[in-house]
Amino acid sequence: MARKEIDVSITDEGRDQGKVFHIKEMPAMQAEQWAMRALMAVARSGVDIGQAASGGMQALAYLGIEAITKVHFEDVKPLLDEMLDCVSVKPNLKNLAIVRPLMEEDIEEVQTLLQLRKEVLNLHLGFSNAADQSKSTLGTSASNSSNTPISQDPSVRFSQSRPAKPQR
Known part of the structure; x- marks a missing residue:
């Protein structure tokens, strides 16, 4: 498909x-790697990822709203660039x-x-x-x-x- x-x-x-x-x-493997890098950036920022770590990409999206002010831009920029790809x-x-x-x-x-x-x-x-x-x-x-x-x-x-x- x-x-x-x-x-x-x-x-x-x-x-x-x-x-x-x-x-x-994105291809599935690329999307998974993107999600993992995003999750790791959020975890490095000090946001409590709790249940989101096993909740898939949808949980990651909700977590992103909370993390937006805490994640360092240098961690986020490659992810933003890859989205535009x-x-x-x-x-x-x-x-x-x-x-x-x-x-x-x-x-x-x-x-x-x-x-x-x-x-x-x-x-x-x-x-x-x-x-x-x-x-x-x-x-x-x-x-x-x-x-x-x-x-x-x-x-x-x-x-x-x-x-x-x-x-x-």
Whole structure:
């Protein structure tokens, strides 16, 4: 089975409005190593990782919220860079079949970076808030499950249905 892929259309007003980015899931071994490096960075920061150590990537995401102010940037930067390796850009809105690697100048707003990183995590973790989906338009690709509606028309977008995050 192919890795999951989504398109993210930027709808927020700003310099990136209307741009379309493509996100592809990391291979399983790379994703596991990424998660382990993130967990180790959090542990080094002094945050009590407790139950999260055996809770998988979803527990790691919740732990990340707590750890954000305690983890050293030099530990986090390679992880942030690797997240963006999952992102490419669709530079021609008239032909969304054209996809090329992301370049620094493709993203002009910090909010876009945050949104793309969040979508990378959502793709790998398999969860999202319904409210989050209202901020981005997620397209589907042929690699999604067979029960997901797929359109060959790039102007048609479908939101992926994901369970809401459990409340803490």
